[in-house]
Amino acid sequence: MKPIRLLGLSILSGALLAYSWPAIGFSYLIFFAWIPLLLIAETFLISRKSYTSLKVYGYAYLSFLIWNVGATWWVVNASFEGALMAFLANSALMAGVFTLVFNMRKRFQVNRSIWLLLPFWLGAEYLHHDWDLSWPWLTLGNVFAGDIQLIQWYEFTGTGGGSLWVLTINILLLQLYRQWTQNQAIKQSIRSIALVLMIPALVSLTMYFTWEAKGKTIQVAVVQPNVDPYNMKFNQSTLGTQLDQILRLGASVSDASTAWLIGPETALARSIDESQLEESQRIQKIREFQSKYPKMNVLIGAETHKVYNPGDKVSSTARTSPDGEIRYDVYNTALHFQSPMEIYHKSKLVPGVEQMPFPWLFKYIEDFAIDLGGSSGTLGKQDERTVFKAKDGLSNLAPAICYESVFGDFMTSYVRNGADFIAIITNDGWWGNTPGHKQHLMYASLRAIENRRDIARSANTGISCFVNQRGEILQAQPYWQEGAIRGNVHLNSGKTLFTITGDLIGKASVLLALIIWIWGAQKRFRKKKIA
Numbered sequence: 001m002k003p004i005r006l007l008g009l010s011i012l013s014g015a016l017l018a019y020s021w022p023a024i025g026f027s028y029l030i031f032f033a034w035i036p037l038l039l040i041a042e043t044f045l046i047s048r049k050s051y052t053s054l055k056v057y058g059y060a061y062l063s064f065l066i067w068n069v070g071a072t073w074w075v076v077n078a079s080f081e082g083a084l085m086a087f088l089a090n091s092a093l094m095a096g097v098f099t100l101v102f103n104m105r106k107r108f109q110v111n112r113s114i115w116l117l118l119p120f121w122l123g124a125e126y127l128h129h130d131w132d133l134s135w136p137w138l139t140l141g142n143v144f145a146g147d148i149q150l151i152q153w154y155e156f157t158g159t160g161g162g163s164l165w166v167l168t169i170n171i172l173l174l175q176l177y178r179q180w181t182q183n184q185a186i187k188q189s190i191r192s193i194a195l196v197l198m199i200p201a202l203v204s205l206t207m208y209f210t211w212e213a214k215g216k217t218i219q220v221a222v223v224q225p226n227v228d229p230y231n232m233k234f235n236q237s238t239l240g241t242q243l244d245q246i247l248r249l250g251a252s253v254s255d256a257s258t259a260w261l262i263g264p265e266t267a268l269a270r271s272i273d274e275s276q277l278e279e280s281q282r283i284q285k286i287r288e289f290q291s292k293y294p295k296m297n298v299l300i301g302a303e304t305h306k307v308y309n310p311g312d313k314v315s316s317t318a319r320t321s322p323d324g325e326i327r328y329d330v331y332n333t334a335l336h337f338q339s340p341m342e343i344y345h346k347s348k349l350v351p352g353v354e355q356m357p358f359p360w361l362f363k364y365i366e367d368f369a370i371d372l373g374g375s376s377g378t379l380g381k382q383d384e385r386t387v388f389k390a391k392d393g394l395s396n397l398a399p400a401i402c403y404e405s406v407f408g409d410f411m412t413s414y415v416r417n418g419a420d421f422i423a424i425i426t427n428d429g430w431w432g433n434t435p436g437h438k439q440h441l442m443y444a445s446l447r448a449i450e451n452r453r454d455i456a457r458s459a460n461t462g463i464s465c466f467v468n469q470r471g472e473i474l475q476a477q478p479y480w481q482e483g484a485i486r487g488n489v490h491l492n493s494g495k496t497l498f499t500i501t502g503d504l505i506g507k508a509s510v511l512l513a514l515i516i517w518i519w520g521a522q523k524r525f526r527k528k529k530i531a
Helices: 003-019 027-033 035-046 053-077 080-105 110-127 140-144 159-181 187-210 236-252 274-279 281-290 359-368 402-406 408-416 435-451 497-501 504-530
Strands: 216-224 258-262 268-273 297-308 327-336 342-345 396-401 421-426 455-459 465-467 483-491
Touching: 003 027, 003 035, 003 053, 027 035, 027 140, 027 159, 035 053, 035 080, 035 110, 035 159, 053 080, 053 435, 080 110, 080 504, 110 159, 110 504, 140 159, 140 435, 159 187, 159 504, 216 236, 216 455, 216 465, 236 268, 236 281, 236 483, 258 421, 258 455, 268 274, 268 281, 274 281, 274 297, 281 297, 297 396, 297 421, 327 396, 396 402, 396 408, 402 408, 402 421, 402 435, 408 421, 408 435, 408 497, 421 435, 421 483, 435 455, 435 465, 435 497, 465 483
Parallel strands: 216 258, 258 297, 268 297, 396 421, 421 455
Antiparallel strands: 216 483, 297 327, 327 342, 455 465
């Protein structure tokens, strides 16, 4: 192919990937999106005289950069510099994985080696969920977040199954195209594609239309205060009026049977010392409100900090006061108004905002972390997933904070620890009225299906809602409007296969990719030795 055609294929692949993403375009385009990029790799593999890894990397980088920018351009509303770094770095990682597969394919038969893409890409997606630069927003299986009728089987596989489905169909369609252009028989390939495409869809549709909600119900109230995160939320002079607004909204949808009142992430802005929580006037005001409702548990987000006393073991994320006298940690926290207060610290932190990647390397440039008005720089976190038990003992809540809800494997830990429903508290106003907050909302449907748990979602600026065990979004509140809702939430104590095992596809892919890489390295070594 001429370079101009290769360039066109690269651009086409990136555009199809971007336009298939939730709240952007049509998800079904994902089944064709990889084909142009795979054709580029095929061209270089067949024409061995002209192939170079650098060329493949360049074309792949362009495709993935278009995908990243096209699907997540809204990040620029929070920080142009941060968004630019995210686009460039994530595209580089994706292109690196694709080029690694290309290099591995040179050591195997071209026609069959295309399947090497599966373990290497799926393994990379799995690893990308759990390191300092984690950004699983573009995990391929997320693409169907708005098509819940097709992915009810995620309760067995999680989004890794969706990624496998997407790549398999793309590869089969490419092979069909290759056979057609070479005048080979295509009936068997068409049958294979039909089976791989239709069987998961039909299974899912059957599950969707026959699903019955499991568990008894409780009444849950959710508030959406709609406080501007840039101009008001972290303004010291408005903290009291913000809390009054939350309590007013809570009172409008609460009664004697309300089991939980849920407020958004960092609703209690400006950090509160965890050793003096009960002395805070805002905490006391919430306690007074709660006392009016005999069954009510209150879950609300807050900024908190912990000061280390002399002799205490200090964490690696601890900060030092300007005078050098005090060591302390800052947290993005969920508070459960029990007696005593129960605390959960957000543990999946946003790179570049709440966590400086690789602190051993970048510790001294932490002051350049993206400042979104509240706690920035590296925050403290905890290792275990805390589950909040209601004071009557009848319900167990998973307090997922914002970014945590994007991590499927991570969220199963809450459910394994006994959570029978999930609360997501978030503040999506950083991105404005863009696809960003809509995509984040849709990803909640994935977590509901994977674990078969109802979700109560409180978002500062929207979209607050309930999500049932089939992933359906209920009572969605308009974006950038204050509101409050009340609904019945099912308490399911059962566990899905995905809840029990986690991302088995991802784990197996990492292992298989490692084995193939070692095998390929041995083949290359033997070839050089013979030569």
